[in-house]
Amino acid sequence: MTVDSDAVTSTVRISDFVLGLPKCEMHLHLDGTLEPSMKLDLARRNNIEIPQSTTAQIRESFRFHDLPTFLAVHYSNMNVLWTSRDYEDLAYSYLQISAQQNVRHTEMFFDPQLHTSRGVPFPDIVNGYRRAIVRARIDFGMSAELIMCFLRDYTAEYAMATLMEALPYKDWIIGVGLDSDELDHPPAEFSEVFARARSEGFLVTMHCDVDQVDSAEHIRQAIADLHSNRIDHGLNVLDDPDLVIAAREKGLGFTVCPLGYGTHPCGMAPELERIHAMLEAGLKVSVGSDDPPYFGGYLAENLQACIDVGGFTEAELVTISRNAFETAWVSERRRVELLEELDDYARRHGLPA
Ligand SMILES: [Zn+2]
Known part of the structure; x- marks a missing residue:
């Protein structure tokens, strides 16, 4: 399967510095990387009827104005994914684009319930993704891991059943997460699932989306009650100084997605100001691309937006990569390798290593 020549929809010019920066992505939904050309190819391959017949029409259909309308568009696109080979192609395409942007390590979310709820066998999904990861390691020298997310608008029982299905694949799934519509679905609803996941050796992260009802309380639950190792988004940590202190003391990572915030009512710039404030508060903020075809770019485009819209400096981008x-x-060995690569790059550009 070919990579979409129109994969990067952003017209933003990416600077040589941003493109060459050694990068690490930890907020990326594999299910959300379906480019229009791949949707068309998979629909043909699997004999699925879709309402559109060109990539332009498909891209036009990627329209939404808030989280629920985004999820409706995104979830309906999943209907073209059926076989292990489909999942392999989807992940490999993302990994190939990321390698071209010098992403050196990536931790990719996948939502099996989007597919098992339609009748796709769990092993087909994981086997496909795993093959793509192994090929990317060989072809591009990059490392990649899978994080299995539970859809929070499904029940905790379904999440637990999904966790049980994943146990034979523990070696291939490094952690578990929580995503989808946060309204009326606080992290606490899934406390038993995450406790069991931790006892099985999975690391834990979870989405705490921006400006949700009770956002700061959800972040508190994630940190204090569910012992999350990272928070995805989590900009509302700034609403509570005690949370900032707790997150800083734990060295907790926050994965933020600038282009995605472009769809917020206030636009991207105020959200980048919040991200800047998080960095200044000493929080370990890193950048991800979330769902690239929907938000207009991969990791490099997101980092470029930090410069162009948020006024971030090159030194701050090095800090984001370091975080x-x-x-x-x-592994600590891999971490040292990656940090050395970054330090070399910073030194060559006259920036503090
Ligand atoms: Zn996300």
Whole structure:
């Protein structure tokens, strides 16, 4: 399967510095990387009827104005994914684009319930993704891991059943997460699932989306009650100085997604100001691309937006990459390798290593 030549929809020019920066991505939904050309190819391959017949029409259909409308568009696109080979192609395409942007390590979310709820066998999903990871290691020298997310708008019982299905694949799944619509679904609803996941050796992260009802309380639950190792988004940590202190003391990572915030009512700039404030508060913020075809770019485009829209400096981008490598779920040996690469790059550009 070919990579979509129109994969990067952003017209933003990426600077040589941003492109060459050694990067680490930890907020990326594999299910959300379905480019229009791949949707078209998979629909043909699997004999699935879809309402569109061109990539332009499909891209036009990627329209939404808030989280629920985004999820409705995104979830309906999943209907073209059926076989192990489909999942392999989806992940490999993302890994190939990321390698071209010098992403050196990535930890990729996947939501099996989007597929098992339609009748796709769990092993087909995981086997496909795993093959892509192994090929990317060989082809591009990059490392990649899988994080299995539970959809919080399904029940905790379904999440637990999904966790049980994942146990034979523990070696291939480094951690578990929580995503989808946060309204009326606080982290506490899934406390038993995450406790069991931790006891099985999975690391833990979870989405605490921006400006949700009770956002700060959800972050508190994630940190204090569910012992999350990272928070995805979590900009509302700034609402509570005690949370900032707790997160800083734990060295907790926050994965933020600038282009995704472009769809917020206030636009991207105020959210980048919050991210800047998080960095200044000493929090370990890193950047991810969330769902690239929907938000207009991969990791490099997101980092470029930090410069172009948020006024971030090159030194701050080095800090963001360093935060990512420091909070990544890699072996200490791999971490040292990645940090050395970053330090070399910073020195060559006259920046503090
Ligand atoms: Zn996300």
